[in-house]
Amino acid sequence: MKLSCCLYPGSFDPVTLGHMDIIRRAARIFDVVYVGVLCNPDKKGCFPIEKRVDMLKKACYDIPEVQVLSYNGLLARLTEEKEIPVVVRGVRGVSDLESESAMARINHHLNPNMDTFFLPASSGKEEISGSMVRQLAAFGADLSNFVPCEVLPDILAAFSKQ
Numbered sequence: 368m369k370l371s372c373c374l375y376p377g378s379f380d381p382v383t384l385g386h387m388d389i390i391r392r393a394a395r396i397f398d399v400v401y402v403g404v405l406c407n408p409d410k411k412g413c414f415p416i417e418k419r420v421d422m423l424k425k426a427c428y429d430i431p432e433v434q435v436l437s438y439n440g441l442l443a444r445l446t447e448e449k450e451i452p453v454v455v456r457g458v459r460g461v462s463d464l465e466s467e468s469a470m471a472r473i474n475h476h477l478n479p480n481m482d483t484f485f486l487p488a489s490s491g492k493e494e495i496s497g498s499m500v501r502q503l504a505a506f507g508a509d510l511s512n513f514v515p516c517e518v519l520p521d522i523l524a525a526f527s528k529q
């Protein structure tokens with residue numbers, strides 16, 4: 368039996384194989400996995416929001432449980448509006464756990480009807496991050512072990528223009 372639905376929020380700037388690891392595992396647990404592109408005020412964005420959504424849709428084409436959306440507001444408000452009881456976040460290590468726990472507590476305070484489930488990054492995926500991918504792309508490194516093959520051409524095209 369699967370649980371009803373969850374939200375997997377993030378910047379996805381761009382989507383990485385670390386994100387895909389969490390999305391595929393969440394899709395085994397939940398009937399519907401909303402993958403939400405939200406704004407992280409602490410990060411200066413690289414790809415436009417619509418492009419991030421487009422890349423996520425391409426990467427998740429074979430996961431029927433996934434619905435990609437974007438939202439310009441508080442995560443807690445989105446869970447309230449769509450009546451989503453669970454937020455899923457991946458944790459890569461101890462420092463992630465500390466900051467993610469703080470975020471989970473604040474979100475639960477804002478919407479007591481939701482809670483956050485943490486999934487540990489799978490082995491080999493702990494080092495992958497959007498910022499690492501952007502840096503490798505800027506210097507023309509091979510990205511095939513870090514991003515889904517469906518979005519590789521989009522990332523290469525964006526960085527070849529810079």
Ligand code: PNS
Pocket residue numbers: 376377378379405406407408410440441442443469470473474
């Ligand atoms: O991929 P990221 O950058 O770690 O994702 C962080 C994100 C986008 C999930 C977080 O910044 C967020 O929830 N932004 C929406 C605004 C919000 O609700 N902020 C309060 C969180 S305590």
